[in-house]
Amino acid sequence: MAFSSRHRVIVMSSDYSLTNEQNMVRDTVRRMAQEKIAPLAAEVDDTGVFPTAITDQFKELGLFGLAFPESYGGSDMGILSSALVLEEIGRVCSSSAIVCAAPIITGRLILEYGGDDQKNSFLPRIVSGDLTATIALFETDAGSDPEKISAYAEKTGKQYIINGRKGLVDLADKAGLIIVFARAKNSGVNKGISAFLIEKDTASWAIERTVEKMGATAVHACDLAFEDCPVPEKGRLGEEGSGREIAVRASGLNCILTAARGLGIAQAALDYSLNYTQERVQFGRPISSFQGIQFMLADMATLVETGRCLVYKACAEVDRGQAEGYYLGAMAKCFVSDVAMKVSTDAIQLLGGYGYMKDHPVERMMRDAKLTQLAEGTNYTQHVLLAEGLFDL
Template sequence: MSDFDLFTTSDDHEELRAAVRAVADDKVAPHAAAADAESAFPQAAYDALRATDFHAAHIPEEYDGVGADALATCIIIEEVARVCASSSLIPAVNKLGTMPLILAASDDVKRRYLTPVARGEAMFSYGLSEREAGSDTANMRTQAVADGDGWILNGQKSWITNAGISRYYTVMAVTDPDGPRGGNVTAFVVHDDDEGFTLGEPERKLGIKGSPTRELFFDDVRIPGDRIVGEAGQGLKIALRTLDHTRVTIGAQAVGIAQGALDHALAYVKERKQFGKAIAEFQGVQFMLADMAMKLETARQMVYVAAAKSERGDDDLSFFGAAAKCYASDAAMEITTDAVQLLGGAGYVKDFPLERMMRDAKITQIYEGTNQIQRLVMARQLLK
């Protein structure tokens, strides 16, 4: 691979983009406003993504997946997010939930759980954060106590994306309370029908309303020993390695939201007339558009380079994943805000999708590590 390969997409990638865009425009976009207004999971979008193998394309072929590389997965998420951020969380969270297994699980565990997700028979969520352990993940309180050949799980997890829709959950729990901080956590797979596992009420959110977010509660949930992901005590390391890879997908989601907002703003300013001409002809508007597009393309290139590093498992992925997520989400917030401004009063009402895109963009600065945490990650990598 030459250095220049990082900055190009292959013909296959661009054919994939066209295919995903067609599905997104035809099958996903028509339901986006209703999913937001009704806080309803976009089932039609999920069905369309499953029918085209775009719901969990990252899963390797040996587990009945299509084996899409990291960049291809980002393109899928980007193109879906261009029309509906909530729907883009279907492929994004399926990757987040299963990435710990891909990185660390035994082949038996991989085969048991990756296969139904690849086939579209189940979704997979990720349980790391808690009420008092958000950015401070090592401070988690959820515990799993050894019991015979299994474990007894007690505690709770907060802000879990697609909770109640997913069948499986990768859950991190302390298994050695007296062990070293961060080295005493183990990852487990929890099933939605495990006795003692319940869900909180859906959160009432600013954006991504079509993707349910709920708490997970564990009350003496028995987990068989063959549901450990990786080795006991390695859970937090696996969780953080997972985030190195999946932060790139949040960057892709942010790029998609921003692209959708820019597309709508461009169409509007070319049609809207004031003072006898289209407002696109005014230099002040043109400068705004140029800045929006410049930030968007910078973000896209950062995400694609980070995706290439994710695919190769490069040593500097932690920096590039954090940088791509941080820059792209900040850019998406700025671009969607400017897009609302360009539409004026029309941007502020629900007749146009810009206000939804602006609300949806905000979460990309917060989840999978706030952008303040991303800056800490980058700084630590620089100072190593």
């Protein structure tokens, strides 16, 4: 069987070791997450309220800017550094990880597709954490198949007028900037999708509904309505009609950072299980002394470490400017989200009846793990892309 050229490149580049700086970032964020976020995580999940104190920690440590050039106030340390951060934050609180990730993804799209004015206007504020940003692609009838989106942009003179609805937009209630995908009015399916940078204070759009979720509850998923929402021509991101390409890149970035979050969830579930099984005594000895339990933990650890290799390698390729990094990122998202789901479910099993109770964080980890399989393009739809890559379709 002949591998495609894309596959060969992925196999050849294999260095994804961390620099001293990246190790330092990971250790600093691990300390901060354990000290400042972990004690709040259960309450954040219960109340669905996100404390600004956590965002302040992100700002203070410069976490929004790690993957951005110094010219915009960032520290130019690549997407791998952001993934390390999200892994550490994901270990303690999924809502916090999403709050940190969304502006990074949006900012990276502006960095890649934006004009100088757009970069100068938005990136310093995203990097500093003063501007929260998110992406609105999904619509009720356009989920896994975004080419069916019906929100439309009509060009009149030097502006576009946007009409339509978007669904499940993370953080729309907090965001000062949303990248909205809409198609040119009257263009056919697969045609004319563009991305628009819409600022909250200048736009005629409204939150129609905040949808209740089973996990990551402090990140509110909002349904939005755009009615004759004016966007100046200079608010279009990238070329007219380049929305599909930008949406694919958004999904690629999302996959990588979702995988990092999932990795954190899986690691946390493993850590908790290791501790619990050594403390819990049944039949006169710690349950960790039973070989059945040991083997289960060994499998969990193997899955977590394998996932870590995939996530770091994907990031390293992206940081080296290799498009294949995004392909690996889709693999990482599928693999690690399944690992997070399995390891957190196994953790509940290892805690027995107590695992099902809210006294322990593993049931929250399982609810949060499920989201990593669903959002950012479900794992099945990522498999479609992976298969296309394998066969050079």
